[in-house]
Amino acid sequence: MEKSIFRNMRICRILPVLFSAVLTTVVHAQQNAGADDIEFSLPADAQSEALKVRNALLENNVFPQIRQGDRLMQEKSFQAAYQAYEHALTVLNNGKLGETDYIKSIRNKIAVRMVNARKNWGQAIFSDAKKLYLDALVVKDVPKALRGFRDAQVRALSALAPYYAGRVSFPQDQLNALIRKDKSFNENVQALIMDCSKMEDAYNFREETSLSTIDPDYKRRNSEIKLLLRQAETYYRNREFEKVRTAVEKVLVLDPYNQKAVTILNKTYKKLYKIGMARAENDALEQMAEVEWKWSEPIPPAETS
Structure with a gap:
């Protein structure tokens, strides 16, 4: 009786080892034949209820x-792919399937996929941030450009949690611990943030030192100058040189260094000078004619017989 019990106990201990050996042999055979590195099958008569x-x-x-995660990776849906792999790992861990070499290999394959998915997820977000930065550089509207630089910084920072933890958000202290193990991606993110900050400072400085900020009346005065110059050009074409001079002199009161006004005024003075000289010459001729007429001897009337 005791020998029978002892023999049964030995058989119970040997059976799991035999099943594991058979399983490993079949899996290796499938892999060598080019089958899926995860899927496997066993002959029906060699499967215990536990294996089934x-x-x-x-x-x-x-x-x-x-x-599903593999398909999503091909579609570049990295966040969804990571979540699919994570769900697979959760099911595997909760299934209490033991720690056989085969289960460990599956867990390892899932872990590798998860790392790849979360890093691609973070890189995709960082690429979006770089695009926002480049778009802001070519925007002419300063307030819009500044918003673009700020959006790029926020977007770049949001790439850290997905890249390092596979999460949209993550406690900062825990995130810092992960960053210390792999600093390269964080360094790229911080470099972009610094570039955005520098461009913000440059744009703000340009705004603060612009004429419209230093001289609030500049815009109104500049509009008035443009109007006066247009009027002066019209008067000049119409040869109304006195009006030209008046308009241009008003411009020079508002902007003493306005080159266009100086040029028009010089041309106008030359015209006025020529007109003045011609007028003076005419006056002189008139005066000479009058003098000659006064000093000319009168011709007496002829006597008639």
């Missing part, structure tokens, strides 16, 4: 999630 339960869990719950 395990295989059903893997085939119905774990593997579909992994395949």
Whole structure:
């Protein structure tokens, strides 16, 4: 009786080892034949009830999630892919399937996929941030450009949690611990943030030192100058040189260094000078004619017989 019990106990201990050996042999054979590195099958007569339960869990719950994650990675839906892999890992861990080499290999494959997915997720967000920065550089409207630089900074920072933790947000102290293990991506993010900050400072300085800020009346005065110059050009074409001079002199009161006004005024003075000289010459001729007429001897009337 005791020998029979002892023999049964030995058989119970040996059976799991035999099943594990058979499983490993079949999986290796499938991999060598080019089969899926996750899927496997066992002859029906070689599967225990425990293996059937395990295989059903893997085939119905774990593997579909992994395949879905792979499809999402190809579609560049990195966040959704990461979540699919994470769900597969959760199901695997909660299934209490033990720690056989095969289960460990599946867990490792999922972990590798998760790392790849979260890093691609973070990189995609960082690429969006760089695009926002480049777009802001070519925007002529200063307030809009400043908003673009700020949006780029926020977007760049939001890439850290997905890249390092596979999360939209993550506690900063824990995130810092992850960053210390792999600093390169964070350094790129911080460099972009610094570039955005420098451009913000440059744009703000340009605004603060612009004429419209230093001289609030500049815009109104500049509009008035443009109007007066247009009037002066019209008067000049119409040869109304006195009006030209009046308009241009008003411009020079508002802007003493206005080159266009100085040029028009010089041309006008030359015209006025020529007109003045011609007028003076005419006056002189008139005076000479009058003098000659006064000093000319009168011609007496002829006597008639």
